[in-house]
Amino acid sequence: MNQPTNKEQGGGKFRSGFVAIIGRPNVGKSTLMNHLIGQKIAIMSDKPQTTRNKIHGVYTTDDIQIVFLDTPGIHKPQSKLGNYMMQTAESALREVEAALFLVDASEGIGGGDRFIIEQLKKVKTPVFLVMNKIDKVGPEQLLPMITQYNELYEFAEIVPISALNGNNVSTLLEQISRYLPEGPQYYPADQITDHPEQFVCAELIREKILHMSREEIPHSIAVTIEDMRVQENGVVYIGAVIFVERDSQKGIIIGKRGEFLKEVGKQARKDIEALLGSRTFLELWVKVKKDWRNQDRVLKDLGFRND
Numbered sequence: 368m369n370q371p372t373n374k375e376q377g378g379g380k381f382r383s384g385f386v387a388i389i390g391r392p393n394v395g396k397s398t399l400m401n402h403l404i405g406q407k408i409a410i411m412s413d414k415p416q417t418t419r420n421k422i423h424g425v426y427t428t429d430d431i432q433i434v435f436l437d438t439p440g441i442h443k444p445q446s447k448l449g450n451y452m453m454q455t456a457e458s459a460l461r462e463v464e465a466a467l468f469l470v471d472a473s474e475g476i477g478g479g480d481r482f483i484i485e486q487l488k489k490v491k492t493p494v495f496l497v498m499n500k501i502d503k504v505g506p507e508q509l510l511p512m513i514t515q516y517n518e519l520y521e522f523a524e525i526v527p528i529s530a531l532n533g534n535n536v537s538t539l540l541e542q543i544s545r546y547l548p549e550g551p552q553y554y555p556a557d558q559i560t561d562h563p564e565q566f567v568c569a570e571l572i573r574e575k576i577l578h579m580s581r582e583e584i585p586h587s588i589a590v591t592i593e594d595m596r597v598q599e600n601g602v603v604y605i606g607a608v609i610f611v612e613r614d615s616q617k618g619i620i621i622g623k624r625g626e627f628l629k630e631v632g633k634q635a636r637k638d639i640e641a642l643l644g645s646r647t648f649l650e651l652w653v654k655v656k657k658d659w660r661n662q663d664r665v666l667k668d669l670g671f672r673n674d
Contacts, residue, residue: 368566377421380549381430381431381432381550381551381552382430382431382544382547382548382549382550382551383431383432383433383434383547383548383550383551383552383553384433384434384463384464384546384548385433385434385435385462385463385464386433386435386466386467386543387436387460387463387465387466387467387492388400388435388466388467389460389466390468390470390483391479391480391482391483392479393431394469394470394471394499395469395499395500395531396437396469397437398530398531399437399467399469399497399499399528399530399536400424400435401424402427402531402533403424403426403433403435403540404424404426404559405559411542423435423436423437424437424557424560425553425554425560425561426540427552427554427556430544431544431547432552432553433543433547435552436463452556460487460490460492462485463481464493464546465492465493465495465523465543466490466492466494466495467495467497467539467543468483468484468494468495468496468522469499469571470497470498470516471497471500472499472500472501472503472508472509472512472527473503473504475512476512476515476516476519478539481519484519484520493546494523495523495524495525495526495539496513496516496520496521496522496525496526496650497526497527498512498525498526498528499528499529499530500529500531501527501528501529501534501535502529502531502532503585509527513617523546524542526538526539535605564642564643566592567642568605568639568643569590569591569607570590571610571635571639572590572635572639572649572651573589573590573640574635575631575635576588576620576631578583578634579627579631579634586619587611587613587616587660588610588611588616589656589659590607590609591610592605592606592607593606593607593608597645598648601626601645601646602646602647602648603643603646603647603648604647604648604650605647605648606640606652607649607650607652607653608648608652608654609631609651609654610653610654610656611653611654611655612655612656612657612659613655613657614655614659616655617653617654620653621653628651631651632649632650632651635649
C-alpha cells in the first residue's frame with residue numbers, strides 16, 4: 368500500500384476510509400464498484416460467484432477518499448476455493464468504516480440474505496442497506512421489502528439504487544461521506560485501484576470466458592499473466608495462461624480451429640487497451656491443472672491467499 372499523505376483542503380479536514388460491498392452472489396456488486404469509480408476494474412457476469420478476491424476501487428474528490436472493497440458473494444462454500452472466497456468476504460467486515468449490504472430489489476428476501484444478516488450482527492460496523500435494481504420494481508413493491516429488512520436488522524442507512532443505470536448512486540456517495548473519519552489520502556488522486564495491472568488484465572480475460580462459455584466451465588477456470596512488457600514499437604505484450612481442471616474443458620476453451628480462444632482474445636484486448644491506454648498484443652495459452660480449486664498449493668500459486 369502507498370504511504371498515506373496528510374491532506375487538508377480549504378478550511379475543512381480531509382476525510383477518508385474503507386467501505387466493503389457485500390451481498391450474496393449476483394446482486395450487482397461488481398457493477399456498482401465499476402460505476403462508483405467510473406472505470407471497469409471488476410468483472411461483471413450474470414453467472415454467480417464470479418468475484419474471487421477483494422477488489423479495491425478508489426474514489427477520490429478534493430475532500431474525501433473512499434476505498435471500496437468489492438468482495439466475493441457470501442455463499443455456502445463447495446470447495447477450498449469457495450472457503451477462500453467466504454473468508455475473504457467476511458474479513459472485509461473487520462477492516463472498514465462502513466459496509467454496503469447490496470440486495471436485489473427485484474427479488475424477495477432469501478435464505479442467503481438472512482445468512483448474511485446473521486454475519487452482520489457479529490460486527491459493529493455501520494451497515495447500509497443498498498437496494499439494487501430499482502429500475503425493475505415499483506414503489507409499491509419496494510416499501511414492503513424495506514419493512515421486512517428493517518425487522519431483521521437495524522441499518523444505518525437505506526438507499527435504493529440502480530447500479531446499472533446510476534440512479535441514486537450520487538446519493539449513496541453523499542451518505543457514505545458522512546460516515547468517514549478525518550484521515551489521510553491513501554492513494555494518489557488519479558489511482559483507481561491498488562491491484563497491479565496484471566491482476567485486472569487477467570480478470571478481464573476471465574470475464575470474456577464467463578460470458579461466452581457454458582455452465583460447467585465458469586468456476587473451473589483461472590487466469591494468470593505470465594509475461595507483460597512494453598515492446599520496442601510501444602505495443603504492450605501480454606502472455607496469459609488460462610487454467611482449467613479437465614482435458615475436455617481445454618478443448619472447449621480452445622474451440623473448433625481455435626475460434627473460441629481467438630474470440631476471447633479479441634474481446635479481452637479491447638477492454639485491456641482501454642484500461643492501459645495503449646495498443647496491446649495478447650497471447651493466450653490453455654493448460655490443465657486437475658482439481659485446482661481444492662489444492663492449497665495451486666490456489667496459492669494462482670494468487671488466492673488470505674494472508
